Amino acid sequence: MRRPVVTVFYQFDPWSKSLGGIQTVIRSFFKYAPDTFELRLVGTQVEKRVEPGIWQEMNLVGRKIHFLPLFTQPKENGKSLIPDSVRYTAALFRRSLASDFMHFHRLEPTLATRHWSGDKTLFIHTDIQQQIQPSAQKGSILWQYFPSAYFAIERQVVPQFTEIFSCNTASATFYKERYPMYADRVQYLRNTVDDDVFFALSxxxxxxxxxxxxxxxxxxxxxxxxxxxxxxxxxxxxxxxxxxxxxxxxxxxxxxxxxxxxxxxxxxxxxxxxxxxxxxxxxxxxxxxxxxxxxxxxxxxxxxxxxxxxxxxxxxxxxxxxxxxxxxxxxxxxxxxxxxxxxxxxxxxxxxxxxxxxxxxxxxxxxxxxxxxxxxPYHASAIVKDVCARMMHRWQTRQVHERLSV
Structure with a gap:
C-alpha cells in the first residue's frame, strides 16, 4: 500500500529565523509524524533557495519533506501593501495541489481549495471572537475592520473540512455553536511543545x-x-x-x-x-x-x-x-x-x-x-501521534471502502 500524502499549507519559510507559534506547531508535526506518511509543505521563502512553484526534496527537522515555495518574501512578520495571506491565496487559485490529507493554518487559502478532493483539516490558532473585536488593539488584524466579510468567507469554506481543531476552548465552543451542522467536526486540540528542545536546567x-x-x-x-x-x-x-x-x-x-x-x-x-x-x-x-x-x-x-x-x-x-x-x-x-x-x-x-x-x-x-x-500534557510527540493515528484510521477505512466498491 502506498504512503498517504499529507500537505501542509502556510505562508512561511521553515528554514528562516522567524518566530511564531504556527511555524513551531508545523515544525513539530513534521518532526513527530510517523514515517507511514509522505510529508509536503507549500510555503514561501525569504531568500531564493529553490525555484518558486517547483517541488524540491529537502531536509527539515531531520525529516525528508517535499517543499514548494509559492513566492519569495524577503521579510516575514512585516506589513506590506498586499498582505502575504492574499498573495499566498491568489497563488493557490492558479494551481491544484490536492493530496490525501491537507492541513490549513489560515482561513484565507481555503477559498482556493473548496473543490479540491481530499481529507482537509483546519487549525484555528486564536480566539476569533476577541481577534476581530472593534475594541481590540488597532492594527492587530485586517479582518478587525471587516468582521462581516470574514464570517461570510468562513461560511463558504467550513463545509469542506473533515476536522476543525482549535487550541482555544472558547473558540472551539464558539465554532460548535455557530455551525451546529458541523459541530461534531470541531474539537479542542492542545498546541504542542517539543520537550527535546525545551527542557529545564539544574x-x-x-x-x-x-x-x-x-x-x-x-x-x-x-x-x-x-x-x-x-x-x-x-x-x-x-x-x-x-x-x-x-x-x-x-x-x-x-x-x-x-x-x-x-x-x-x-x-x-x-x-x-x-x-x-x-x-x-x-x-x-x-x-x-x-x-x-x-x-x-x-x-x-x-x-x-x-x-x-x-x-x-x-x-x-x-x-x-x-x-x-x-x-x-x-x-x-x-x-x-x-x-x-x-x-x-x-x-x-x-x-x-x-x-x-x-x-x-x-x-x-x-x-x-x-x-x-x-x-x-502539551508534549508534541504524544499529540502529533494521536492526530496522525486518527488520520491513518480514516485513510485505511477509505481504502477498504474503495476496494469493496470495485
Missing part, C-alpha cells in the same frame, strides 16, 4: 547561564532576565511591557526582546522616551535553538498580548522551567497553576509590573517542577 546550571549572558551583555552578574519572544505586532502589545519596565522597581531586572515585526521602530522610540536603554536589549529574530537557551535561563516569561489562542512560547517557557506572567487572554490562564505563573487581573502596565515583581521577589514560590508539570 539550579546551578541556570545561575551559570544567567551570569554568562549578563557578562556578555556588560551587565551585573546578579542580573535576572525577563523574556519576551514573538512577533513585534499589535496583537502581542510589547509596548505595554516596555511601559511596565519603566514602573518595575527591581533594578537587577533586564528585559530581553526576541523577535521582529512592524512595531520594531515604535518600540525603540518608546525605550528611548522612557530612558530604558540600559534595562532592555532587543535581540531581533533568533533561531529556535537560541531561543531555547534564553527560555532556560530566564527568571520569568511575559505575555502582554491583547488576544491569543494558546501561545506556543508559553508552553516552551514552562517546559524550560520558567514561570509565566500573562495578561488575561487566550488559553494560558486556564493551564497555569498558582505555582507556575501569575495572571494579571487588569491589562495595564501597573498590573503587569506588579505581577513581574511578584515572581522576581519570591522565585521559590514558582518552582521549576511546577512549571514543567504544567507543560507535560
Amino acid at each position: 539550579a546551578t546550571e541556570r545561575v551559570q547561564a544567567q551570569r554568562a549572558l549578563a557578562r556578555s551583555l556588560g551587565l551585573k552578574e546578579q542580573t535576572r532576565f525577563i523574556l519576551f519572544a514573538g512577533r513585534l505586532h499589535a496583537q502581542k502589545d510589547p509596548l505595554l511591557l516596555i511601559q511596565a519596565m519603566a514602573i518595575l522597581a527591581d533594578t537587577n531586572a533586564h528585559l530581553l526582546i526576541a523577535g521582529e515585526g512592524d512595531l520594531e521602530n515604535p518600540i525603540r522610540a518608546e525605550i528611548a522616551r522612557l530612558n530604558l536603554s540600559d534595562r532592555i536589549t532587543m535581540l531581533g529574530a533568533l533561531p529556535h535553538s537560541e531561543l531555547a537557551k534564553l527560555q532556560r535561563l530566564a527568571s520569568v516569561f511575559v505575555l502582554s498580548s491583547v488576544y491569543e489562542g494558546l501561545p506556543v512560547v508559553v508552553l516552551e517557557a514552562l517546559s524550560s522551567g520558567t514561570p509565566i506572567v500573562t495578561t488575561h487572554c487566550g488559553e494560558t490562564p486556564n493551564l497555569l497553576t498558582p505555582q507556575s505563573g501569575v495572571v494579571c487581573k487588569e491589562r495595564t502596565s501597573e498590573a503587569l509590573a506588579a505581577a513581574i515583581e511578584q515572581v522576581l521577589a519570591c522565585p521559590q514560590n514558582f518552582p521549576v517542577e511546577a512549571c514543567t508539570d504544567a507543560a507535560k
Whole structure:
C-alpha cells in the first residue's frame, strides 16, 4: 500500500529565523509524524533557495519533506501593501495541489481549495471572537475592520473540512455553536511543545547561564532576565511591557526582546522616551535553538498580548522551567497553576509590573517542577501521534471502502 500524502499549507519559510507559534506547531508535526506518511509543505521563502512553484526534496527537522515555495518574501512578520495571506491565496487559485490529507493554518487559502478532493483539516490558532473585536488593539488584524466579510468567507469554506481543531476552548465552543451542522467536526486540540528542545536546567546550571549572558551583555552578574519572544505586532502589545519596565522597581531586572515585526521602530522610540536603554536589549529574530537557551535561563516569561489562542512560547517557557506572567487572554490562564505563573487581573502596565515583581521577589514560590508539570500534557510527540493515528484510521477505512466498491 502506498504512503498517504499529507500537505501542509502556510505562508512561511521553515528554514528562516522567524518566530511564531504556527511555524513551531508545523515544525513539530513534521518532526513527530510517523514515517507511514509522505510529508509536503507549500510555503514561501525569504531568500531564493529553490525555484518558486517547483517541488524540491529537502531536509527539515531531520525529516525528508517535499517543499514548494509559492513566492519569495524577503521579510516575514512585516506589513506590506498586499498582505502575504492574499498573495499566498491568489497563488493557490492558479494551481491544484490536492493530496490525501491537507492541513490549513489560515482561513484565507481555503477559498482556493473548496473543490479540491481530499481529507482537509483546519487549525484555528486564536480566539476569533476577541481577534476581530472593534475594541481590540488597532492594527492587530485586517479582518478587525471587516468582521462581516470574514464570517461570510468562513461560511463558504467550513463545509469542506473533515476536522476543525482549535487550541482555544472558547473558540472551539464558539465554532460548535455557530455551525451546529458541523459541530461534531470541531474539537479542542492542545498546541504542542517539543520537550527535546525545551527542557529545564539544574539550579546551578541556570545561575551559570544567567551570569554568562549578563557578562556578555556588560551587565551585573546578579542580573535576572525577563523574556519576551514573538512577533513585534499589535496583537502581542510589547509596548505595554516596555511601559511596565519603566514602573518595575527591581533594578537587577533586564528585559530581553526576541523577535521582529512592524512595531520594531515604535518600540525603540518608546525605550528611548522612557530612558530604558540600559534595562532592555532587543535581540531581533533568533533561531529556535537560541531561543531555547534564553527560555532556560530566564527568571520569568511575559505575555502582554491583547488576544491569543494558546501561545506556543508559553508552553516552551514552562517546559524550560520558567514561570509565566500573562495578561488575561487566550488559553494560558486556564493551564497555569498558582505555582507556575501569575495572571494579571487588569491589562495595564501597573498590573503587569506588579505581577513581574511578584515572581522576581519570591522565585521559590514558582518552582521549576511546577512549571514543567504544567507543560507535560502539551508534549508534541504524544499529540502529533494521536492526530496522525486518527488520520491513518480514516485513510485505511477509505481504502477498504474503495476496494469493496470495485
